[in-house]
Amino acid sequence: MEHRNEKTKKLKRPLILASVMLGMFLAAIEATIVATAMPSIVADLGGFSLYSWVFSAYLLTNAATVLIFGKLADIFGRKPIFITGVTLFLIGSSLSGFSSSMIMLIIARFIQGFGAGALMPIATTIVGDIYNRQERAKIQGYLSSVWGISAVTGPLLGGFFVDILSWRYVFWMNIPLGLLSMLGIIFFLHEDIEKQKRSIDYAGSFWIVLAVSSFMFILVEGGISIAWNSMLMYGLICVSAFGFFLFFYQERQAADPMMPFTIWKYRIITTANVTSLTTGMIMIGVSSYLPAFVQGVMGQSATVAGFTLTTMSIGWPIASTIAGKLLLIIGYRNTSLIGGTSLIIGGVFFFLLTPELGPFWAGMGSFFIGIGMGLTNTSFIVGIQSAVGWKMRGIATAANMFMRSLGSALGAALLGGLLNGQIKAYIEQKGLSGKISVDTANNLLDPNRNASLSAGIRKVLQEGLTTGLHLVYTGLLILAILSLLIIFFMPKKAEEE
Template identity: 45%
Template structure:
């Protein structure tokens, strides 16, 4: 492959990366305002969780299909579906519609990120990959910084619907560039798709999410519905594990996890996903609900996190080559844990400086850790497993975010129910004059209504929301500490020491120039 072709492909993939980054940060910042206008605070976490659900369960499927049929057609299909979901989300007229269209968007997003990272692994060798990884992290960070700011401006000055339409030009240009420049050689043979594994995995995750998001709100935790859903989760996951051991071409080969690097990186990915999605989901809620900020100020608050991430990712890519995965991942998770620990101290008196420092620490830590996880996994497997292996890291990251955000939403709803009721009872006269179709937390997210409230009532509501969010941040802190301790299990030493070494038989089998280059690039 020529340098010119690599350059054009890299631009196409960078646009694809920007597509995913813009969507994640714009929606996270805009959601408090969207909920304030559409209502449905109890559905808040569903908008994130349904997107993460569909994008999570499809990641290993896309990864496997990319190994079987090639990266290019799967990337184009996923991007097209993502854009369809973006357009329909932008046209949504209710929270229920938005949730449905976000599910479609997630079905496409499941292909974008893992296949972008897989193509990077295909066309660059390890040393080049470490440099390029920093470049792509920079694109992620820049898009993420612009996303909240632009999203906040759109929500504050125009209609929130437009935050989804911004994806369209990036997606179309990315697809066109890849169509005309990316050529790949795929071994054509008869394949056996793992339909049973796909269905049981998806069913297991859906049952778990319904149990977590509806339990304690729509029905009691000890009700028949909750017990049945948790039981279905266990049974379906058991069937998934059984199916994967017998499938000719499993979507998530368990043999991968015999490799300690992949196992530990997967655990780290789960924690990273919980922290990443948890912070970007609930810090904007704190800024707007407790501090009384706008969507724009909420986006700016996330800026330090999203700026620190690509900077440290660029630095860590170089450190990994010399000092290895363990050192980089340990440093990263330590920084993230310190930052999350600061968020647990947030209250209505917290200064902007304190919030900025916390975001910087979290962003810096996640930047170090994410590079270590991606490069270690890609470097540990041969070309024919790189797609599914890369997808597995994305799967566990988004799975962590999916389940994590769902659990946090459940905790937040339960805490708000306990704390808001006494306040409404104490200020019964004021509460009776509020619109009956607006939930208590939505009062804090509706600027016009908020401005009409007496200070004493408003202050107690802010304190109640802050205290409720404490338990969300506390959960993230516990998991961050667990992630930090787990990283010591990664092997030490330079990355090259742990690279996959193709056997003579594999080298002989892959006689065409491109696959040989791919294999040799691993070591």
């Protein structure tokens, strides 16, 4: 592919990079701005028990489509697939802003997730195409700066929209940014597509959506609205197991599988992908539920809750920039081990978090999680793209994104299920199951409704939310420890070549 590399030198790479970064910004800002607004959204629309589905819906379609978009980009080119992704993302954003119920919002987030499935992997692949191996580590630092920019603007805009205007602008603000990103790619990215007949693994995509969605439904609703020993639960378990079995069978039979198992023969790819599954669960656990703790338990504003997430997104790009240089000196494995250690430190901060420790303690835990994510993810992406050739780069990058997205989707469902189950159990323990429910926790997130609660009810809800979130943060610490253990299996630098 040397002729391709020569042509990339003639491209307006800075303008393409800027357009790609703007597209990535749309997905990156979701981590802070939507999470910051979620307590206000739930207070307005109701349905606290559906809280995690606002994240899970987005992450489910994101995870399910990231591989298919990666395959389509190899066939039709990066440009049309990236533009399609941005378009779908903006349609979902518009509908999210117009939502009048939690169900409508969740459906809109499904659509938004379809678009997001193309944004991150295709953007990363475009950068991998137009920059050579020596430049790639440095450019990862620039890409990671997107998270820093979103960290500063996300909570500021999220807090501003929630406190001054309306949470709906959290979604509508994506429209002008998405249009700018599309225009940049349309005018500056030029591709020579080699016409070739290749099959598209639609069946693989269908089976993984079926398997993951039913599994997420089990995690979120099990023991809450669906009894564990009910026929419906047994049916969901069978559907999920059947879906996973057919997915693996389909991938072994398909001419061009959505998830080619051949890439897993590289040990660096295997360890990076499995670790990305667990770190994806950690990331969503922090970004989804930290605002609920800061607002619902600590009684702080949406802006303060947003800034406790800001520290994660500031630590991420700082660590990524350092990782770009560090991995060239001490290797992917040692850089990743430092990142895994930082994840555990952050997990300990959250495990020890109490309302009395305040937002600063929460922000410190968030910062160390960000450092860990920056060090590990940069090492993983550069290592994966260096381990495979041009023809494999797109699908190898997409596979890693898929595992992280799948981890985030499963994490939102699993941790959401733990939270709802613990709150329900605490309410029953206090003998108030007939008077209040999990959805009554909506009132903690609205200052006006919070003030109207009796002191006794408010105390029970806050204590239930506190114990539920402590269980979530215990889960985060366990996932951090597991991530570090997996990284130990990563090959040393000599074995990566």
